[in-house]
Amino acid sequence: MKFVKWSAYLSLLAAFIIGQLNYSHSGEERLKKLTNGLDLERIGIIDELYTIKESDTLKGYLCIGEAQGYGGPLKVAVRADSVGAIQQVDLLQHVETFSFIEKLRINNYFRQYKVKTVLDAFTVHRDVNAVSGATISSKAIADATREGSYLAAEKALGQVAPVFSKQWRITAKEVLLCVIFIIGLLAIFFKNKVLRNVALILSFIGIGFLFNASLSLAHFGRLLLGYVPDIHDHLAWWLLMGGSLLTIIIWGKNVYCHTLCPFHATQILLNKVSGINLKIAFKVLPIIRKVPGFLLWFSLSLILISSNPTIAAYEPFAMLFSLEGYGVQWYILPATLVASLFISNFFCHYLCPVGATFKWIQKQRRTLISLFISSKNEQNECREEESKEKKVA
Amino acid sequence: MNVEKKSPKKRKLLENWAALAIYLTALSSIVVYLIVQLLYVMKVG
Numbered sequence: 297m298k299f300v301k302w303s304a305y306l307s308l309l310a311a312f313i314i315g316q317l318n319y320s321h322s323g324e325e326r327l328k329k330l331t332n333g334l335d336l337e338r339i340g341i342i343d344e345l346y347t348i349k350e351s352d353t354l355k356g357y358l359c360i361g362e363a364q365g366y367g368g369p370l371k372v373a374v375r376a377d378s379v380g381a382i383q384q385v386d387l388l389q390h391v392e393t394f395s396f397i398e399k400l401r402i403n404n405y406f407r408q409y410k411v412k413t414v415l416d417a418f419t420v421h422r423d424v425n426a427v428s429g430a431t432i433s434s435k436a437i438a439d440a441t442r443e444g445s446y447l448a449a450e451k452a453l454g455q456v457a458p459v460f461s462k463q464w465r466i467t468a469k470e471v472l473l474c475v476i477f478i479i480g481l482l483a484i485f486f487k488n489k490v491l492r493n494v495a496l497i498l499s500f501i502g503i504g505f506l507f508n509a510s511l512s513l514a515h516f517g518r519l520l521l522g523y524v525p526d527i528h529d530h531l532a533w534w535l536l537m538g539g540s541l542l543t544i545i546i547w548g549k550n551v552y553c554h555t556l557c558p559f560h561a562t563q564i565l566l567n568k569v570s571g572i573n574l575k576i577a578f579k580v581l582p583i584i585r586k587v588p589g590f591l592l593w594f595s596l597s598l599i600l601i602s603s604n605p606t607i608a609a610y611e612p613f614a615m616l617f618s619l620e621g622y623g624v625q626w627y628i629l630p631a632t633l634v635a636s637l638f639i640s641n642f643f644c645h646y647l648c649p650v651g652a653t654f655k656w657i658q659k660q661r662r663t664l665i666s667l668f669i670s671s672k673n674e675q676n677e678c679r680e681e682e683s684k685e686k687k688v689a
Numbered sequence: 690m691n692v693e694k695k696s697p698k699k700r701k702l703l704e705n706w707a708a709l710a711i712y713l714t715a716l717s718s719i720v721v722y723l724i725v726q727l728l729y730v731m732k733v734g
Contacts, residue, residue, distance in 0.1 A: 574708035587716065594723055602730045610719050624725050627718040635711045646712060647719060 304593050311600035312520070318603070326388050330373050331358060343447050354378050357452045360388065361444025364530070365436035367391040367514060367606040368523030372440035376414050380453050385409040385441050391523075391604040393514075395620045396430040403427045405434060414445035415457060429618065435529065462528045470531045472502045473509070477539050480555035492554065496561040503536075504558030510613035511536055511552060513595055513649045517605030520596070541657070548661055550654045553644065559613045560644055563636040570637040576646075588652035595649055611649065 327346075328336070335349045336358065344360035356377040362369055370390035375383045385406050390397065400406070405427050412418070418438045420426045426434035446457035476498045483491035503509050515537050518524065527534050540552035553560060567573065576584060591610070598608035612629040615621040621629070635642040644651055 574704045574711070576708045576712060577705035580709065584712065591719065591723070598723065598726055598730055602733070607730065608723060608726050610722050624718070624722040628715070628722055631715040631718045635715045638711055639708055642712075642715070647715065 308593070308596055308600060311597045315521075315601045315603040318601075327358070327360075327373060330375065330384070330386060330388075340447070340451060343451060345447055345451055347452070348375070356383065357448045359444040359448040359452070361440035361442065361447065363436040363439035363443065364523065364525045365390060365392050366396060366430075366432040367393060367604065368518055368521060370433075370436055370440060372437055372444060374409075374414075374441055374444035374448065376445070376448055380414040380449060380455065382409050382412045382414060382445065385437070387437065391606060392433050393606045393614075395622055396433045398622075399430045399620075400427050400433060400437070405437070409441060412445075414449040414453065415455060416442075416445070417458065417460070418442040418445070429620070432530075439529075462526070465529050465531060469507045469509070470535065472498070472506075473532050473535050476502055476556060477535060477551070480551050481543065483555050484549050484551050495555040496558075496564065499556045500558045500561035500565075503556065504561070504613075504617045507532070508614055508617040509533075509536065510558055510611075510617070511540065511650050512609045512611045512613055513592070513599070513653070514605040514609040516650075516653050517596065517599040517609070520600065521603055521605060523605065540654070544654055544657050545661060548658060550651075550658065553648075553651050553654060557644075557650075559611070559616065560641065562616065562633075563641050563643060566633065566636045567638075567640050572638050573640045574638045576639070584646055588647055588649060589656075591647065592649045592652045592656075609649075612643075 331348055334355060336346045337349065338344075338346050340346075340359075346358040348355045348358055356375060358373060358375050361372050361374060363372075364370075368391040370392060371388040373384075373386050373388045375385075377383055387397065387400075387406075405425075408425060412423070417423050418441050420431075420435045420438050424434070424438045426438075442460065446460075449455040449457045476495055479491055479498065480495040482488070483495050509532055515533070519537075525533050536552070536556075540550075540556070543549055543551045595608035595610060599605050610625075610628060612621075612625070612632050615625055615629045616633070632643050632647070639645075
């Protein structure tokens, strides 16, 4: 068993290394396509800034900006003419959920940049229109465009770019998340069922339908890949992810799964509606209980090898609350919802990778604590023996 | 009489099988999804 466990850890490490080696080269081919065969010459040593030339005549500049999106970092190529008017903005590299990017393309999100200059502020909701349902990606692209544009303005055109200071983004989403989290914490602390139900109902409405911000494997994938989002823009992410992890590490309690998960609330509701609770045979349960761990390992391997946190997040949470997905994902949602009708907490018990991750963290915590206690006990025993020996002497 | 005694057992067995079938259906949809994603990762490189 230990061999299997360590093989899994080592394979994840290997996947991470392969993913990191591949990731750094993946954007260059796309860059060549963007300039339609014109000559590109890099002028920035550290910064990704290029001149675009056609038979030695300067046609403009191409610069790359980077920002944190929903899934992780994304790179945007900004093409400007020789006086600083933006000609084209395109997504060069990203790890966003495909449906978000599709939404941006369908709504012609990138077209609005063609009337801008490299000195614009690119503030979402003011200078740039965000696409509803893909707001985080819209904002990340605007941020990346700003970074790239200001780079071109200062380093290539010799202009002074405006100073852009980061501001805390505190909206109704962050406030409601904070309230739900506190209610969830109190419910676990006082073991109060009423508070737990209140937290679940609020999370079903708020975290589920209003904001669609459930924790998924993509969140853990981001952490493992080092794609930690900026706290100013992604306070909700930090509240939910940081709060859930901290309560497990410090307190040992899984607040998220029991009181905050909107999909958990959905399953309870569905099971109450049907009133049926089928049980899986005890004989096969030991095998079935290992499945979430296996799925977690497989998904994490895919995430690490592709350096894309959203690629293998198979949970139907986001799909349920937004009714957006693609391909095979449409089979997972009905299958799990029907199963939840007949089997109590079906997804949580038998398939959830988020629950499996939290369980793994709890297990490591327990192991560390027991190791610490046993070493303390050993030290105490040694001291007692020493004192006894001294007394005898 | 024998049939009456066995029926709760049979019912439980049937329920177990039904639960297992539901579980396997959901699991297979996830496995198919992950395999599709694996093929995509392999194709993209």
